[in-house]
Amino acid sequence: MTIKKTILALSVTAMTLGSGSALAKVSAEEAAKLGNDLTPVGAERAGNADGSIPEWTGGMTAVPVGHEAGGFRIDPFADEKPLFTITASNYQDYSDRLTDGQKMMFTKNPDTFKMNIYQTHRTAAAPQWVYDNTAKNALTGELTPGGNGIMKSHGGYPFPVPQNGLEVIWNHHVRWRGEGIHRIYSSVLTYPNGERIVGGGEGWETYRTHQKDNYDPDYNGTVLEYLNIFTAPVRRKGETLLVKDPINQSETPRQAWQYIPGQRRVRRAPTVAFDTPDAGTSGTTTYDDAYMYNGSPERYDFKLTGKKEIYVPYNSNGLLNKLAKTKDGDYSLLTPNHIDPKAERWELHRVWVVEATLKEGKRHVYGKRTFYVDEDTWMVVLADAYDGRGELWRTHMTHLLNAYDVPAQSMRAPTYHDFQTGVYYVSDIDVEPFKVYEGEPESYFTPAQVRKISRR
Numbered sequence: 001m002t003i004k005k006t007i008l009a010l011s012v013t014a015m016t017l018g019s020g021s022a023l024a025k026v027s028a029e030e031a032a033k034l035g036n037d038l039t040p041v042g043a044e045r046a047g048n049a050d051g052s053i054p055e056w057t058g059g060m061t062a063v064p065v066g067h068e069a070g071g072f073r074i075d076p077f078a079d080e081k082p083l084f085t086i087t088a089s090n091y092q093d094y095s096d097r098l099t100d101g102q103k104m105m106f107t108k109n110p111d112t113f114k115m116n117i118y119q120t121h122r123t124a125a126a127p128q129w130v131y132d133n134t135a136k137n138a139l140t141g142e143l144t145p146g147g148n149g150i151m152k153s154h155g156g157y158p159f160p161v162p163q164n165g166l167e168v169i170w171n172h173h174v175r176w177r178g179e180g181i182h183r184i185y186s187s188v189l190t191y192p193n194g195e196r197i198v199g200g201g202e203g204w205e206t207y208r209t210h211q212k213d214n215y216d217p218d219y220n221g222t223v224l225e226y227l228n229i230f231t232a233p234v235r236r237k238g239e240t241l242l243v244k245d246p247i248n249q250s251e252t253p254r255q256a257w258q259y260i261p262g263q264r265r266v267r268r269a270p271t272v273a274f275d276t277p278d279a280g281t282s283g284t285t286t287y288d289d290a291y292m293y294n295g296s297p298e299r300y301d302f303k304l305t306g307k308k309e310i311y312v313p314y315n316s317n318g319l320l321n322k323l324a325k326t327k328d329g330d331y332s333l334l335t336p337n338h339i340d341p342k343a344e345r346w347e348l349h350r351v352w353v354v355e356a357t358l359k360e361g362k363r364h365v366y367g368k369r370t371f372y373v374d375e376d377t378w379m380v381v382l383a384d385a386y387d388g389r390g391e392l393w394r395t396h397m398t399h400l401l402n403a404y405d406v407p408a409q410s411m412r413a414p415t416y417h418d419f420q421t422g423v424y425y426v427s428d429i430d431v432e433p434f435k436v437y438e439g440e441p442e443s444y445f446t447p448a449q450v451r452k453i454s455r456r
Contacts, residue, residue, distance in 0.1 A: 148250040320401055
């Protein structure tokens with residue numbers, strides 16, 4: 001089969017931007033497509049030619065029968081069966097709808113890795129105020145000089161009609177996921193021989209770029225405020241991390257603090273960024289692998305190559321609820337080399353494809369990265385990472401939780417595969433119901449609060 005690499009309804013060609021140089025603004029005519037030919041956040045409203053991707057009709061905003069408020073969000077599609085299955089013996093027939101990382105998963109695990117393909121449901125939705133603010137941002141949103149921040153936008157997506165790859169990446173950074181979240185989670189590192197290292201913790205996040213009834217186009221605060229305390233493994237129990245990402249990282253770089261019990265004091269942590277190996281993953285990921293990609297984009301040039309139809313993990317409530325059993329020591333779904341394919345749900349969705357190439361003179365362990373960004377949520381749902389020689393090193397995939405009660409889509413159980421070692425890491429496995437709420441005040445995200453929760 002062949003899939004056309006097009007961007008329907010948009011006159012955007014492949015463009016590279018890493019310097020933040022100015023490009024033509026979105027025209028009023030293009031912005032007027034939002035809510036018409038385009039969804040309120042900039043996706044194509046129409047389905048694809050063969051109907052395998054349906055029209056977006058508003059997403060899922062009704063709570064399905066059986067959902068209990070405050071409990072785990074049930075799978076609204078639990079009764080569906082796979083349409084077909086992709087295996088090592090037939091994956092080349094679907095090559096145009098697979099990433100390099102997915103193809104490598106078949107090559108490395110020919111006897112066990114499979115992809116069960118289900119009917120596509122475009123369930124993504126957001127509150128009306130997010131849509132209203134996005135419409136305003138479409139005509140005013142700008143990258144800061146250098147591209148390490150955004151301005152003149154707030155309360156929605158800054159670039160619903162993106163003109164370059166960097167704008168797509170910033171949409172991912174400020175994606176709608178609620179005003180704030182609280183989570184109690186586990187994380188599991190699985191080796192090829194089946195051995196595991198189990199971690200976990202409790203975390204709070206607040207997104208001040210998305211605060212209801214607080215639209216401020218001159219906002220110059222934070223994109224993310226993050227506080228996490230580790231409860232496992234034993235060697236990390238009580239360790240605490242605080243991160244604050246400004247909206248303009250050209251003016252103010254990331255601020256981070258750590259409390260390590262053995263040192264008994266809160267310290268600044270300037271290395272919690274970029275390609276510093278994450279100690280919690282035994283070096284399987286870098287700090288900027290979290291959320292599939294985070295932090296300042298200053299080390300890469302970003303090229304928007306267009307859109308593709310790709311099989312991605314979507315509407316993964318069923319898998320996520322089963323993974324919650326890790327709280328009781330049930331790791332049966334975390335089989336050697338990959339999550340048990342019988343539990344995963346893959347759907348065909350359109351994604352923006354952004355290629356990130358390391359800038360001349362900059363340093364990072366990844367020489368190139370390819371990000372696949374879901375058109376309906378602006379989330380990086382798949383990512384491939386290449387080493388300095390151009391060899392595929394790692395592939396990352398996340399699972400979208402359909403939080404229909406908010407409504408929002410949340411990135412849960414992101415999974416990171418290292419092809420050199422055969423190790424894979426699954427983080428943010430919710431062992432208690434994932435809470436989306438208004439978030440915490442700014443006073444909560446301070447070194448003083450780090451000291452307080454570390455000693456409780």
